[in-house]
Amino acid sequence: MKGTARARNGFAAMPRKSLLLLFALASCSKGPQADLQYISQARSLTAEWALINEQSSEGKLTDTYTRVMRADLREQLQTTAKSLTQPNSRYGQEIQAVLGEPDHASPQALRSHADQLKQIEDSLESA
Amino acid sequence: MTLGIMTAVGGFVDISELVFAAQAGSIFGYALIWVFALSTIGIMVFGEMSGRVAAVAHQPVFNLMRHRLGLKLGLVTLLASMVSTLITTAAELGGVGLVLHYLTGAPYLLMAVAGTLVLGASMWILPFKWIERTYGLLGLLMLVFAVSLVAIHPPWPKVAGGFVPQVPSGLSTKELLTFGYFGVAIISAVMFPYEAYFYSSGGIEEEWGPKDLPNNRLTATVGFALGSLLAISILASSAQLFGPVNVGPETPGTSALEAAIPFGKAGLLIALLGMLIAIAGAAVETCMANAYSVAQFFGWEWGRHKKPWEAPRFTIAWIGFLLLSLIIILTDVDVMTLVEYAIVFSIVVLPLTYLPLMLLARDKRYMGQYVNGPLANGLGWLFFAVVTAAAIAAIPLYVLTSGGQG
Amino acid sequence: MNPTDPIKLVAELLDLPIQDKDGRWCGVVDDVELSGTPGKQARLAALLVGPGAYRGRMPRWLFAISRSVLGDDIVRVPIAEVETIGSSVKLKCAATKLKLGSGDEKARAWVPRWGAL
Numbered sequence: 271m272k273g274t275a276r277a278r279n280g281f282a283a284m285p286r287k288s289l290l291l292l293f294a295l296a297s298c299s300k301g302p303q304a305d306l307q308y309i310s311q312a313r314s315l316t317a318e319w320a321l322i323n324e325q326s327s328e329g330k331l332t333d334t335y336t337r338v339m340r341a342d343l344r345e346q347l348q349t350t351a352k353s354l355t356q357p358n359s360r361y362g363q364e365i366q367a368v369l370g371e372p373d374h375a376s377p378q379a380l381r382s383h384a385d386q387l388k389q390i391e392d393s394l395e396s397a
Numbered sequence: 398m399t400l401g402i403m404t405a406v407g408g409f410v411d412i413s414e415l416v417f418a419a420q421a422g423s424i425f426g427y428a429l430i431w432v433f434a435l436s437t438i439g440i441m442v443f444g445e446m447s448g449r450v451a452a453v454a455h456q457p458v459f460n461l462m463r464h465r466l467g468l469k470l471g472l473v474t475l476l477a478s479m480v481s482t483l484i485t486t487a488a489e490l491g492g493v494g495l496v497l498h499y500l501t502g503a504p505y506l507l508m509a510v511a512g513t514l515v516l517g518a519s520m521w522i523l524p525f526k527w528i529e530r531t532y533g534l535l536g537l538l539m540l541v542f543a544v545s546l547v548a549i550h551p552p553w554p555k556v557a558g559g560f561v562p563q564v565p566s567g568l569s570t571k572e573l574l575t576f577g578y579f580g581v582a583i584i585s586a587v588m589f590p591y592e593a594y595f596y597s598s599g600g601i602e603e604e605w606g607p608k609d610l611p612n613n614r615l616t617a618t619v620g621f622a623l624g625s626l627l628a629i630s631i632l633a634s635s636a637q638l639f640g641p642v643n644v645g646p647e648t649p650g651t652s653a654l655e656a657a658i659p660f661g662k663a664g665l666l667i668a669l670l671g672m673l674i675a676i677a678g679a680a681v682e683t684c685m686a687n688a689y690s691v692a693q694f695f696g697w698e699w700g701r702h703k704k705p706w707e708a709p710r711f712t713i714a715w716i717g718f719l720l721l722s723l724i725i726i727l728t729d730v731d732v733m734t735l736v737e738y739a740i741v742f743s744i745v746v747l748p749l750t751y752l753p754l755m756l757l758a759r760d761k762r763y764m765g766q767y768v769n770g771p772l773a774n775g776l777g778w779l780f781f782a783v784v785t786a787a788a789i790a791a792i793p794l795y796v797l798t799s800g801g802q803g
Numbered sequence: 804m805n806p807t808d809p810i811k812l813v814a815e816l817l818d819l820p821i822q823d824k825d826g827r828w829c830g831v832v833d834d835v836e837l838s839g840t841p842g843k844q845a846r847l848a849a850l851l852v853g854p855g856a857y858r859g860r861m862p863r864w865l866f867a868i869s870r871s872v873l874g875d876d877i878v879r880v881p882i883a884e885v886e887t888i889g890s891s892v893k894l895k896c897a898a899t900k901l902k903l904g905s906g907d908e909k910a911r912a913w914v915p916r917w918g919a920l
Binding site for chain 3: 454455456460461463464467468469471521522523524527692693694695696697698699704705706708709710712713762763
C-alpha cells in the first residue's frame, strides 16, 4: 500500500492551556522541535486555504462558506504564528509570507507555501 | 428503528468523528478503517446488551449500574461519566455553532448560543419519539458522504484492504505512537459511554418488552453499521482528497469539501446541513444521557416520555447540563481541544460503564431466558478486554504524542 | 421474591431502585435497617432511602461532601410496605404516602407547565 503512512504529524490542535502545556513543557520547551506542532498546523491550514480557493474558483462553494472559511483559516494561522517560540526562523517567516497573501490568493501560490512548510516539518521529524 | 438511527448517526458522526475520521484518512490513508470496523462491532455488542437489559429487566443501564458496582464505585463512575459527557456536550454545542457559522456567516459564539436555545426548545417541546424521529431521519442527510465517496472513484481494493487489521510498515517510533493514539481515540469515539446510556434509556422510553428483542438486535446492528459506514466514508474520502494535498484537516468545516468536490454547492449544503443535524443530535443525546445517569443513580423520576413537569428534577438536570456546556463554550475554548479532552476522559470511563452491563446481561435472575448466550458472552468479554487495554494506554499515548501530533 | 425470604443483603438489596405502586421511580435503597439482637437471626425491618443513609457506607470526609451537596434526609420504608424485591423494589403504596420522591415535589415549583407536546 503506497503512501499510507506519511511522515508527518496530524491532529495538531490549537494552542492549549494548563495541563497540556505542562506536558508539552515537560518534553521540550523551546526551539524547532517545540514549534513542530505549529508548523504542522500552519501547513494544514495553508493547504486547506488552497483547497477552498481552488474549489471556489470552480464554482463549487457558496460565497458565505468561502468567505467564512478564509477568515477562520487566516485567524487560526495568526494564532499559530503567535504561538511560535522562534518567530524569526525560516518557518516563522514562511508563515508570515502565507499571512501576507490576499484572501483570494491562487491555490498554486498557497500550495507552494504549504509544500515549503511540509519540507521543514519532514526534516524536523527525521531529526 | 429510528432510535438506533439517532443513536448511531448522532453517536457516530458527531464532531469528534467528523474530524477524527478525516484526519485518520489524511495521515494514515486507509490503514485505520479496521479500527472503526472493530469498534463498531464492539458498540453493536454492548448496544444490543443494553437494549436487551432495558427490554427484559425494564431498567436502563444506570439504574442497575449502582446496584452492581455499589455506592462508592458507582459514585466514581457517575462523576467520571458526568464530566466526560459534559465535555462532549460542550464540544457538540461548539460544533453546532461552527456549522451554523459556516452556513450563515454569523459569528460563531452567537450561533452557539442560538443553536443551544433551539436545541433546548426542541428537547422541551418534543416528546421522546419525536426527538429521535426528527434528529434520526434528518441526520440521514449525512449519507451524502457515502455517496460522495462513490462519486470520487476511490481505489476500492485499497479501501477493502483497510478492513484488514494492520499496522503500516516503516513507521518511525513517533508515527507508531501517533497511530496507536488514533487507534485508541477511535475506539473511544465509537464506543462513547453515553451511547449505551442513551440507547438503553431510550428503550425504556419506547416501552420495550421481550417482544421487541428482535427489533433491538436489528436496530443495534443496522443502526450502528450505518453510522460506521458514514465515518469510514469520511475517512476514505479524506485519504483520497486531503492526504495528497497536505490537508490535516484542522477545521471541521473542511470536511464538508468531501461532498463539495464531487457535487458542488448542492453537495456542500447537504453536507453542512447533515453535519448540523448529526452534531445537534449528539448534543441532545449526550445532554439527555447525563440527565438519565443522574436521575437513575438517585432514583428520581426521569424520561422524556413524561412531560417536563412530571419529572422535574430530571428536567432541571438536562437544562443544567445544557447551560453548563454552553458556559464552557462561551469561554471561547477551542472546540478541537474539547474534543480531545472528551475522547481521553471517555475512554478511561468505558471499562467502568461496560463491566456492570456485562455482569447484568449474564445474570439469569434479571434476564431469565434472555441471558447472554455464548456469542454475546465471548464477544462481550473480548471487547471489555479491548476497552480496558485502550483505557490503560490512552493517557500515556496522549502524553507521548502531545495529543496525537507526535 | 418476597420480603420475608432469606436474602443476601449486599448482593440483592442494597442500591436497588424503588418503584411505588403506580410505577413511579421514587428512590434507591441507600441502606437497610435490621431488627433483632446479636446471636438471633436478623430480620429486615425497613429500607432507608435518602442521602443521610450514606453515612455508614462511605468515609467520613466523603459523607461530609455528600451532605453539603445532597443534604442528609432519610426516609424509612417499613418492610411491610414492600410488595416484591427483584430487579427493583416494588412498593404496595404510593410514594407520597411515605414521603418518598419529595425532591420532585419541591422541584416541580421551578418547572413551568406549558409548551410541551
